[in-house]
Amino acid sequence: MAKPAKQEFVQHITPRNENFSQWYTDVVLQTDLMDYTPVRGAIAMKPYGNRIWELIRESLDKRFTETGHENVSLPMLIPESLLLKEAEHVEGFAPEVAWVTQGGNEVLAERLAVRPTSETMFCTMFAKWVHSWRDLPMKYNQWCSVMRWEKTTRPFLRTSEFWWQEGHTVHATAEEAQEETLLMLEIYRELCEDVLAIPVFSGLKSEKEKFAGARATYSVEAMMQDGKALQAGTTHNFGTNFAIPFEIKYLSKDGDLKYCHETSWGVSTRLIGAVIMTHGDERGLKLPPRVAPFQAVILPIAAHKGGVMEHCEKALDQIKAAGIRVKLDDRDNVSSGWKFNEWELKGVPLRLEIGPRDIENDVATYMRRDTFEKGTLPLENLAEEVKKLLDEIQENMFAQALAFREAHTKNVYSFEELNEQVQGGYAKTMWCGSLECEENIKEQTGATSRNMPFDQTPIGDKCVCCGEKAQKVMYFSKAY
């Protein structure tokens, strides 16, 4: 029988353009990122997926620390009475809260919510911890999992239980709270663009789309390769909305008792889904070097031949010493070709091959996952060359994703144009600011308002929906 064509080896992944959802599910399962569990809508993060989350976490923690935040850990159960304190908040979350009603054999007098988010618990604690202007600002963050009883779930994008960080801060003034809200948004933008190589639009959410209980919500919005938007992170300015019902007050310098101003912000394991859907291709996952569990993999070719393994191990030590996450795949039960395909599927940014022919020339053969370009690197200063290539790959992946987004983002000036554009991308348009128009657009096109960019230079003067005087520049698109 003739050698099967390459296509046949990847046929277990549904082509991306044929059925994006199925492609996503195939990639997620076959790359060993996660698995389904006996709990409805809850996934198990396997080592490969968990490592990506750890790398995101390390990267964020560093930025949080640099900007004066500290990590804490609060209980996962929240008494119902706390949840009820802020009306808008409870209304927003009530439908998706899971409840604990019994402890051991004892039925609880007050049921406990499994946290869907911890504003109410943080606020309760802040009320105990904040007394004086000297205690402020108080800038805390926690890494934990939360539970929301979602009706439909998808690995990473929307699961009943998911892992995230939630920052909660308390400030003396409205100005400081606003500054914090925007600073954290900028940190999220930086994480997405510089680390995950995902271009995002930063901006302000509409009243309709803002967080339950917030005065203002900001988001970073990414675009997936099916043209749909994914909210990658949000930051909220609460003003005194929670401080009043929870009585978070401080004694100011001049002796007045004042309400505090608060913020909260979070990103979740959803970001892993964003990475998959932004960069993945027909061969599977494509990981940006900065969050790849293995940035490079070394494959010995004809490992049994003299010197091959020795050279591979030497290369491994050298690259590892340079602080690069590298793996030597020395399995002898699968062929090189098999390994090529497997590591491409798993998205490793750079493949290095070392075989007799390379050794003869004092080089390693490489292949970039982002461009499939092949070449050779001198063994002598392999680590430096690898580092350089990884930086190039990181940059190029961002450039590719940005080019895709730009190609799928358009200014639109009429309802017809809007409707057409949101079938496969972002529409930037003018909006009168009314809920009616926002709802009409959603009903008739399926698109929701994403956010209002900080640069509000008008691109017209009439609302795309009602034709009345436009107030805002807004991005609309279908969203996850």
Next chain:
RNA sequence: CGAGGUGUGGCGCAGCUUGGUAGCGCGUUUGGUUCGGGACCAAAAGGUCGCAGGUUCAAAUCCUGUCACCUCGACCA
């Protein structure tokens, strides 16, 4: 939540219409030959058919319920 589809060794599937207690390919294990894009030969192990009921002498197959996944729609910070 509504409409449609799927669920059979680790993975991908056949069998179901016309009930008679499972079959193929890949993978796995052992031995050998190979090794620069998913190698080959030989031998072996591995499942009671998503789960729970029901009909029947007999259920992967028929009926009911339920769970999970996929598609479209609704809903969702």
